[in-house]
Amino acid sequence: MTVETKLAISAQDVRSFSKAHNEPQWLTELRERALANVETLDMIKPDKTNVRSWNFFDFPQLNVEGKVVTSLTELPAEVQAIVEETQQTLYIQHNNTAAYLKVSDELKAQGVIVTDLFTAVQEHSDLVQKYFMTEAVEVDEHKLTALHTALVNGGLFVYVPKEVKVVEPIQAVFFTDHEDTSLFNHVLIVADNFSEVTYVENYLSIGAAKGLANIVEEVIVNDGAKVTFGAVDTLAEGFTTYVNRRGETKRDASLDWALGLMNDGDTISEHITHLRGDGSSADAKSVVVGRGKQSQNFTTEVRNWGKSSDGQILTHAVMKDSSRAIFNGIGKIEHGATKANAEQESRILMLSETARGDANPILLIEEDDVTAGHAASVGRVDQLQLYYLMSRGISRENAERLVIHGFLEPVVSKLPIASVRKQLVEVIERKVK
Amino acid sequence: MSTLVIKDLHVSIEDKEILKGVNLTLNTNEIHAIMGPNGTGKSTLASAIMGHPKYIVTSGSITLDGEDVLEMEVDERAKAGLFLAMQYPSEISGVTNADFLRSAINARREEGDEISIMKFIRELDKKMDFLEMPEEMGQRYLNEGFSGGEKKRNEILQLTMIKPKFAVLDEIDSGLDIDALKVVSKGINEMRGEGFGCLMITHYQRLLNYITPDYVHVMMQGKVVKSGGSELAQRLEAEGYDWIKQELGIEDAEEITEA
Numbered sequence: 001m002t003v004e005t006k007l008a009i010s011a012q013d014v015r016s017f018s019k020a021h022n023e024p025q026w027l028t029e030l031r032e033r034a035l036a037n038v039e040t041l042d043m044i045k046p047d048k049t050n051v052r053s054w055n056f057f058d059f060p061q062l063n064v065e066g067k068v069v070t071s072l073t074e075l076p077a078e079v080q081a082i083v084e085e086t087q088q089t090l091y092i093q094h095n096n097t098a099a100y101l102k103v104s105d106e107l108k109a110q111g112v113i114v115t116d117l118f119t120a121v122q123e124h125s126d127l128v129q130k131y132f133m134t135e136a137v138e139v140d141e142h143k144l145t146a147l148h149t150a151l152v153n154g155g156l157f158v159y160v161p162k163e164v165k166v167v168e169p170i171q172a173v174f175f176t177d178h179e180d181t182s183l184f185n186h187v188l189i190v191a192d193n194f195s196e197v198t199y200v201e202n203y204l205s206i207g208a209a210k211g212l213a214n215i216v217e218e219v220i221v222n223d224g225a226k227v228t229f230g231a232v233d234t235l236a237e238g239f240t241t242y243v244n245r246r247g248e249t250k251r252d253a254s255l256d257w258a259l260g261l262m263n264d265g266d267t268i269s270e271h272i273t274h275l276r277g278d279g280s281s282a283d284a285k286s287v288v289v290g291r292g293k294q295s296q297n298f299t300t301e302v303r304n305w306g307k308s309s310d311g312q313i314l315t316h317a318v319m320k321d322s323s324r325a326i327f328n329g330i331g332k333i334e335h336g337a338t339k340a341n342a343e344q345e346s347r348i349l350m351l352s353e354t355a356r357g358d359a360n361p362i363l364l365i366e367e368d369d370v371t372a373g374h375a376a377s378v379g380r381v382d383q384l385q386l387y388y389l390m391s392r393g394i395s396r397e398n399a400e401r402l403v404i405h406g407f408l409e410p411v412v413s414k415l416p417i418a419s420v421r422k423q424l425v426e427v428i429e430r431k432v433k
Numbered sequence: 434m435s436t437l438v439i440k441d442l443h444v445s446i447e448d449k450e451i452l453k454g455v456n457l458t459l460n461t462n463e464i465h466a467i468m469g470p471n472g473t474g475k476s477t478l479a480s481a482i483m484g485h486p487k488y489i490v491t492s493g494s495i496t497l498d499g500e501d502v503l504e505m506e507v508d509e510r511a512k513a514g515l516f517l518a519m520q521y522p523s524e525i526s527g528v529t530n531a532d533f534l535r536s537a538i539n540a541r542r543e544e545g546d547e548i549s550i551m552k553f554i555r556e557l558d559k560k561m562d563f564l565e566m567p568e569e570m571g572q573r574y575l576n577e578g579f580s581g582g583e584k585k586r587n588e589i590l591q592l593t594m595i596k597p598k599f600a601v602l603d604e605i606d607s608g609l610d611i612d613a614l615k616v617v618s619k620g621i622n623e624m625r626g627e628g629f630g631c632l633m634i635t636h637y638q639r640l641l642n643y644i645t646p647d648y649v650h651v652m653m654q655g656k657v658v659k660s661g662g663s664e665l666a667q668r669l670e671a672e673g674y675d676w677i678k679q680e681l682g683i684e685d686a687e688e689i690t691e692a
Binding site (some may be wrong): 383387403409 | 455484
């Protein structure tokens with residue numbers, strides 16, 4: 001099947017966009033090469049979700065300006081609510097504009113880099129070139145990765161040097177308030193050997209914002225390093241989203257994910273971690289609330305390449321109204337990954353007759369000397385749990401609320417910034433109501 | 434004084450009649466014990482009083498101070514003053530014991546008049562200390578991964594925090610070692626008094642060594658067949674149930690298996 005991809009953007013547009021941002025030549029060339037391939041590459045084929053009519057290619061403009069602010073008080077209330085004054089290191093992006101950046105003196109002194117992607121490619125060109133669309137995500141995986149590479153128009157670069165331990169979490173907020181949003185956002189996090197960092201991000205749309213988002217995020221965890229990654233996505237109903245979060249763990253590295261996937265629009269979420277090094281580990285936790293008429297497809301995969309690597313997947317989802325979602329959990333153990341472990345749990349709670357949620361647990365094992373397991377369930381709120389809670393005087397409505405919040409707690413409790421945790425709880429509250 | 438009256442109660446589960454006309458009157462300031470062989474409907478009675486969704490009351494009545502309990506939703510029964518310590522409490526992941534208890538207490542208060550967190554914590558600490566429960570149990574998820582004994586202790590913790598008018602204790606003693614049994618009994622005895630009535634369902638007389646009942650009832654084949662004082666429990670312990678069957682001419686024609 002060929003999907004016709006008529007792009008309003010030409011190679012010339014991409015060149016001038018790149019030039020306008022003073023990008024190094026390697027990036028301009030990479031963009032052009034990627035754009036040339038969009039036409040011929042296959043479209044992404046999320047299992048059991050038909051995305052043919054989803055709009056990932058048609059948008060009126062590549063760049064939507066935002067407003068640079070010097071003080072947090074100038075930001076919309078929705079953004080202020082998730083940012084604490086005490087936050088030491090913070091990046092805020094408004095539409096495609098780097099609106100605010102604060103990096104603690106301590107991090108600067110330690111050589112930690114936190115900066116918007118455009119600045120990063122100018123000031124740390126070699127470092128970005130080494131990791132951008134090379135180790136984790138490849139340019140030519142399908143149309144959307146190529147399109148992303150060609151049109152990347154925002155994002156963040158974080159680099160933590162060897163043996164540096166970043167104590168306070170780094171926070172990023174990407175918010176959009178435009179009716180013609182085209183967000184090709186790229187986050188690149190590199191934790192060098194034996195470093196440690198915690199990163200938390202929010203994708204947020206405000207007011208009448210709508211459009212499309214094509215997000216690629218790459219997390220490179222070098223030998224012995226440890227990264228904790230938290231995210232809360234809350235793009236509104238009018239957004240069509242492709243979000244690809246990809247991790248690479250080297251020897252003895254660890255990468256823990258806690259994702260609150262709360263978009264209200266149609267979404268493809270592809271979340272893969274490659275446990276490349278021996279003794280490395282990943283814990284991929286995500287929670288979802290589907291509502292309205294949205295259609296979503298979630299793939300969470302952990303692939304064990306390294307010996308004694310350990311991959312854990314947990315997905316808890318609540319489906320209501322007429323929302324539909326497919327949850328693919330994939331644990332894959334490659335040949336040679338002896339003593340590897342792959343575990344996964346997918347649980348879906350159905351709150352309405354017309355919602356649909358499918359859990360597809362998949363284990364692909366090409367090595368004998370390993371351990372693996374999976375558990376999957378699709379069901380309704382347990383009547384005996386409700387009976388128990390109600391027998392203590394709690395109303396049926398509140399009892400259901402408690403059970404649902406408890407069900408989504410595995411991700412909420414893992415988010416390391418209190419204001420973001422609170423925001424996720426409120427989003428859940430609003431969505432399940 | 435409050436009164437709970439059960440009249441000619443018939444209860445079925447999945448079209449099988451388990452209770453066949455139970456009559457019982459409880460007042461506050463009284464402790465009643467219901468004993469009987471397995472499968473005679475003791476736990477069914479407890480579940481029917483609280484409103485378990487699987488148990489269908491086919492006829493008869495339950496009233497609390499004249500109010501029709503059977504017309505009430507489960508949470509309304511609780512707010513009216515009923516409490517059931519369950520034989521198999523549910524596990525609820527992600528909800529801490531403390532948050533759950535605070536919700537339960539606030540459910541009984543008006544909006545805007547919620548219990549202050551400080552006051553709640555003080556109260557909780559005090560009760561947990563009394564029941565010899567480690568402080569961390571407040572922050573653990575509700576009953577999740579609790580041992581049998583911990584669950585029973587947690588039921589009593591809820592009882593002492595919620596302070597109902599009437600508590601039904603469904604085999605609160607099963608699976609408890611002697612130390613845990615003493616602690617659980619201590620909690621129940623602490624509640625004893627004018628504003629509190631209790632119906633203890635048990636299979637064993639040993640619980641009654643720690644909590645002396647005012648009344649003892651024997652259930653067989655879905656009915657209360659004999660009532661008496663605490664001496665009745667002692668005789669049952671010594672002689673078993675056969676003498677009652679003979680006295681009343683009951684034959685083991687029908688065995689009822691209970692969930």
